[in-house]
Amino acid sequence: MPMRVHEVHPALAHFPVALLPTAVAADLIGRLTNNDSLMDMGRQLMPVAAASVAATGIAGFAAQEAVKTSDVSHDILVTHRTLNIGLLALSVGLAAVRSRSRRPSTGYLLAGLAGAALVTYSGYLGGRMVYAHGVGVTPADGIEPERTPEVPHDGFGRAARASASNVGQAIRHTAQEMAEGQIAPRFQERPPARESTAG
Template structure:
């Protein structure tokens, strides 16, 4: 999976951009503010690239019960974070100095990213999602010589299916189920299809 390789970029770029802008604004350091202004679009671009890989990754793993709720929450909060960050990044590109609202929004975004990163790690180390027992070899992309074309095709298919499954889950009310776990009433709707079910049916046909 490519997703784990990409997550480090937004995790590093977003806090660095906000920190550089904040310190630069407090000390009137133009170089730091220019750094923050440059890093913020890079952070948003890396979020988008990581998110695309994440949609594919969810089709390649097994996640049930609490792990499923964590995966859905992790994904949806990160999509929200991307949308929340895109607008300020565009505004910041046209400003010489960061505004107070921009910095506060950036701090909130960094805090949210820390939480979603925590969920991602917990899925792996507590539930084994993406590890040997939580990995579905039948739905994995082989990035090897001679298989790159096939890998690209499978990855594109997985991204499309991942987006479709995400839309189904949101339509069923699964926005951040891990935040409601243990407090929410019993589900009044069937759980949305497990990621990869449709693809497995096609492969078996």
Template sequence: MKKMLLHELHPAVVHAPLALLPTATAADMIAVLSGDRAWAKVGRRLWVAGTASALFSGLAGLAASQEVKLDQPRARDMVFLHGLGNAVITVGAVGVTLWRLRHPPSLGQSLIGVVANALAVYTATLGGKMVYELGVGINSMPPDAAVGTLKGPPLLSRAAPVALVRDAVQGVRWLFGRARELFTGRHPLAPGANGIDEGHDLPASVPSELVAQDSWVAATERPGI
């Protein structure tokens, strides 16, 4: 039986916040509309559980971003948008949870939860596209493919805890670095990275050092400019 690898932890645990946070929002909304304090107590507990699971899932996701092969610009930027969106959602969940520990639910706070969960649907969709359309993190991808996995340590190995923390720190640095490149206009998003626009995929045989530059160059260079 194949051992579970460290980068596979994120897709294994991400379903917890995806289920708990919408349920917490629904419980708060019911409490606001009905005035039932029991629902308010349920919502508060669900916010705590959902936020804790989101923090752990985010840690695993940051580590996974450094443990998969991302030589294809579209795949790399899709991972970036997925991670950035989930980071915003998690920070928002932490804020709502801290507020809910001291206050009853309100209509405004519940609506913020609805918006955050709508964003989570989008980031989850990107996660699905990364795997099922582009092959990010798939162990059986050909060695010369632009995406796949870097074969991190087994999840239950002694090396896994150290690798989890180390790669998560590297993932944070990469996320901030890519955001800086994007917001300063140095490297725009690769075509199709948002999961909405049509992208283009390069042949797997293209050298990775060329693949790493082609999309943002093509996006910035136009005839006559």
């Protein structure tokens, strides 16, 4: 079955959702029980979790430009994206801190638990875009077909070029929207829509 460019992101999203909480849980239980094997597992898993966040984020940028959004679903998308940028910074920081210590500190564990909550909530927002608003769903007219070719039917080269173009566009749109103050519009009140009056 062929896969479109925008479908790579949800396929990869399961990895950070599973790996980051597992790394934190292994460290937490390992520290509470003084189990060196579990703490070693947590230390080794966190860089893998951070890498999975990065890969999923790149795929998310490619997907962002290939899907259609409405006002509400666009706000969810922007909030989801901002949370994931923060999650990437946090997970890279956690991996760096953890690589230098044999035992996880209390601060590390608290930050890790916050990261686990963040990845869970961000995943919820991603699902909300799809299941409540039809973003990325072909029968709901939720994609830009020319920006999300099928693989292998349309060729890997075309898919790679479309993905690279989408990532570039997504980074530009992200910078523009952040400059306009659109950081987490899901948490900001949207002004009421104006009613049009017949002239």
